[in-house]
Amino acid sequence: RPQAGRMREFHQFGVECFGAASPAADAEIISLAKQILCEIGIKNIALYINSIGCSECRKEYSKALKEYFRANIDSLCDTCKDRLERNPMRILDCKSPADKEIAKGAPKILDYLCEDCSAHFELVKKYLTANNVEFTVNPAIVRGLDYYTRTVFEFVSNEIGAQGTVCGGGRYDGLIEEMGGKPTAACGFGLGIERLLLLMDAQQTAFPERKKCDIFIGSMGENENLKASQLATDLRNEGLAAQFDTVGRSLKAQMKYADKIGSLYTMVIGTNELEIGKAVLKNMTDGTTEEIELDGFTDKFQSVVIKQAMSGFESLGLEGIDINDILGGGINGNN
Ligand SMILES: [Zn+2]
Ligand SMILES: [Zn+2]
Incomplete structure (x- = not known):
């Protein structure tokens, strides 16, 4: 059953930035999402960021994760038992409370980043800090989609139920190639309209006035x-x-x-x-x-x-x- 504001069919608007591999682009995308939320008048929203590295860093990490979760396999939900050998990172994203508890003790991807991914993440943080974008590094943010690389982020509110993600995104450098295109750096975000409206309602945010006729x-x-x-x-x-x-x-x-x-x-x-x-x-x-x-x-x-x-x-x-x-x-x- 979908959570509050999380419909089977929903609307979202998003931003996609193609061809920019620099960490400055990740920070720009995150800043833009924050600015949109601020200008709408949203308050008390937390920004969580993480890096999930590249395929290179994930090889070692995947091994460590499998090892950890195998030791706890009996406590995992059925979906996650199935995920264990195929894609153990998805277990970190499971919403089952028991699995969430187990995931807390799992190895952290940040300890497995290769040199390039680590340097990239450090710069993203540096750009955000330099531009007064407050964030918390949260290893639990992995995003539900496999095509993400390096930076992932979520804007989360605790005013619209247990799963308060209003906006999520990150970098997905492998996606274009996966779909048959040339290798192209990419990052962006999606912002859920229904969840945004729910949050605006909870915070009694006024709708912006329509622009007047000059x-x-x-x-x-x-x-x-x-x-x-x-x-x-x-x-x-x-x-x-x-x-x-x-x-x-x-x-x-x-x-x-x-x-x-x-x-x-x-x-x-x-x-x-x-x-x-x-x-x-x-x-x-x-x-x-x-x-x-x-x-x-x-x-x-x-x-x-x-x-x-x-x-x-x-x-x-x-x-x-x-x-x-x-x-x-x-x-x-x-x-
Ligand atoms: Zn890497
Ligand atoms: Zn699970």
């Missing part, structure tokens, strides 16, 4: 609507969120809609605006308006936003705040 461009008439669509496309190409009317609302209804979606700015394109090539941009937060040229609109719009944001900083003494946080989208195509 500008709603109202329009009246076919040519005006066409212009609004072009302006919106240009803005989006620069990473801004822009909307215009596609359902034939009246101008009044369009403005009501812009207000409802919390658009930060609005502008209306009518026959006159098209003719003179200018329109009035309205800041929906403070109600101020400013005339703006439609030619090269995206750049001019961004200048106005920055200028208004800066004047806000001066009066509030908040210089140095990232402008991207205010604008929502990126400036000059960032993000």
Whole structure:
């Protein structure tokens, strides 16, 4: 029977990094997972790391493990009795409490790492430490899949039942070749959506707010609507969120809609605006308006936003705040 939040069918999202063999890549992947969890607002989550070495180190280790578990074979569960000769490392991953107890006394892979694997693991730890990523080396982390090499890790919470792994991953340098490709270094992680939601629920984490619309461009008439669509496309190409009317609302209804979606700015394109090539941009937060040229609109719009944001900083003494946080989208195509 699956544990809480551990469904037979589940969703996950993950990150895969191919072609990077350096320990810095392992640390980057782990840092990224941590940052995602932090930005969502997850607290009290432990990071466990381990190295399970390469096929070279595992030869000796496998021998030692078999020897150890053979001495305890009568106490092992049926699955693990079967695993003993085939793949004794999987016994370390068994969830049966009795087997877990036996596994505690088993030889540790870290004592069997070859020189290269050992050096790799030391560097992963060094990178994590240098970047303030707290971790605990836990020899019980072996991951359930055979294709892992060297680094393995899990982010674990004790707030969602006995098996609190929310995110797990590591390095799997042998996988691509095993599937018929060229030998390729690889590392990554998977993050279980259902388990993440369970944890967010347990911690009463607020869902992130949807990104607001930067500008709603109202329009009246076919040519005006066409212009609004072009302006919106240009803005989006620069990473801004822009909307215009596609359902034939009246101008009044369009403005009501812009207000409802919390658009930060609005502008209306009518026959006159098209003719003179200018329109009035309205800041929906403070109600101020400013005339703006439609030619090269995206750049001019961004200048106005920055200028208004800066004047806000001066009066509030908040210089140095990232402008991207205010604008929502990126400036000059960032993000
Ligand atoms: Zn090795
Ligand atoms: Zn077992």
